[in-house]
Amino acid sequence: xxxxxxxxEEDHLLKKxxxxxxxxxxxxxxxxxGLNRCRKSCRLRWLNxxxxxxxxxxxxxxxxxxxxxxxKLLGNRWSLIAGRLPGRTANDVKNYWNCHLSKKLNALExxxxxSQISKDVQIIRPQARTIGSSSAKKRxxxxxxxxxxxxxxxxxTTTLDADGKNHxxxxxxxxxxxxxxxxQGMVGxxxxxxxxxxxxxxxxxxxxxxxxxxxxxxxxxxxxxxxxYNDFSS
DNA sequence: AACTTATCCAACCGCCGCTAC
DNA sequence: AGTAGCGGCGGTTGGATAAGT
Numbered sequence: 001x002x003x004x005x006x007x008x009e010e011d012h013l014l015k016k017x018x019x020x021x022x023x024x025x026x027x028x029x030x031x032x033x034g035l036n037r038c039r040k041s042c043r044l045r046w047l048n049x050x051x052x053x054x055x056x057x058x059x060x061x062x063x064x065x066x067x068x069x070x071x072k073l074l075g076n077r078w079s080l081i082a083g084r085l086p087g088r089t090a091n092d093v094k095n096y097w098n099c100h101l102s103k104k105l106n107a108l109e110x111x112x113x114x115s116q117i118s119k120d121v122q123i124i125r126p127q128a129r130t131i132g133s134s135s136a137k138k139r140x141x142x143x144x145x146x147x148x149x150x151x152x153x154x155x156x157t158t159t160l161d162a163d164g165k166n167h168x169x170x171x172x173x174x175x176x177x178x179x180x181x182x183x184q185g186m187v188g189x190x191x192x193x194x195x196x197x198x199x200x201x202x203x204x205x206x207x208x209x210x211x212x213x214x215x216x217x218x219x220x221x222x223x224x225x226x227x228x229y230n231d232f233s234s
Numbered sequence: 235a236a237c238t239t240a241t242c243c244a245a246c247c248g249c250c251g252c253t254a255c
Numbered sequence: 256a257g258t259a260g261c262g263g264c265g266g267t268t269g270g271a272t273a274a275g276t
Contacts, residue, residue, distance in 0.1 A: 003245040003269085027261065043262075044245070079264065094265075095243050 006045055010035055014042055015050050048091045055087030059096055067093060068101060 017033035023046070026039040035042060048054075059067070063085055070081040078090035078097075085093065 003247095005244075005270090024262085026263095038246090039261080040247085040263090041245070048244075076265065090264075091244075098266095099242060 003041075006049075010037070011045070011050055014045060018046055018050070044091075048089045051089075053087055054089065059088075063088070064096075064101070067097065071097065071101075 013033045013035055014029070017029055017035075021028075021032055026043045029035070029039060029042045030037050033042070037045075066085060067081060070084060074080050076094075078094040082088050082090040082093045
């Protein structure tokens with residue numbers, strides 16, 4: 001392995017610790033669990049291996065298709081891609097991509113040299129939003145300089161009207177409503193190419209406040225869904 | 235059977251952005 | 256304003272195992 005393999009006993013201690021104290025506060029986990037591991041190792045072990053509902057084994061055809069599509073849109077943002085594949089971890093997706101798909105796609109591109117396939121790809125990056133200042137704040141986390149530049153450019157070159165903010169929010173509300181109706185089969189079905197998740201919207205509609213961090217995450221997730229929808233439907 | 239090469243994937247590393255002080 | 260500490264992410268490493276000779 002790339003490092004020292006985890007033993008069953010270590011796994012058991014970590015599991016017990018997470019069950020008792022919950023996720024987060026990773027810096028305290030090694031001490032609380034009595035493990036001679038750093039916070040990052042503990043977090044990684046939990047996220048990639050011990051967490052409940054982790055799917056093991058080969059990727060299904062639909063999952064592979066999803067990965068390819070999402071990678072076209074998002075680039076190497078494995079955590080975002082994995083977030084759209086229930087039970088799969090970012091590490092799984094990354095490994096699968098590096099082992100299988102990248103080679104396959106490279107070979108394909110070499111065959112189709114000069115074709116437009118790869119050239120026309122436009123990777124989606126988080127976009128400037130007008131919903132809540134905390135959203136924009138949170139959005140910056142873990143993003144590259146390129147993302148920041150892009151967000152800045154979008155701010156500069158926005159095509160919104162003078163009342164851009166309202167327009168944007170209206171559009172997103174329209175989208176959310178459409179998504180909700182579509183889920184309930186109330187509008188012409190079939191337009192949605194993917195199984196979009198709408199926890200954020202549903203939580204909002206149901207009046208579920210939840211913790212601020214949770215609702216924030218759902219908002220970001222939801223907004224990304226909107227990006228994906230726009231891209232797929234165009 | 236013995237050896238070499240290729241593949242897989244768990245674990246580690248370094249960096250980034252956020253928060254609190 | 257500066258900085259230390261944290262969580263999180265993507266890239267890389269290297270041991271285990273399968274496949275090939």
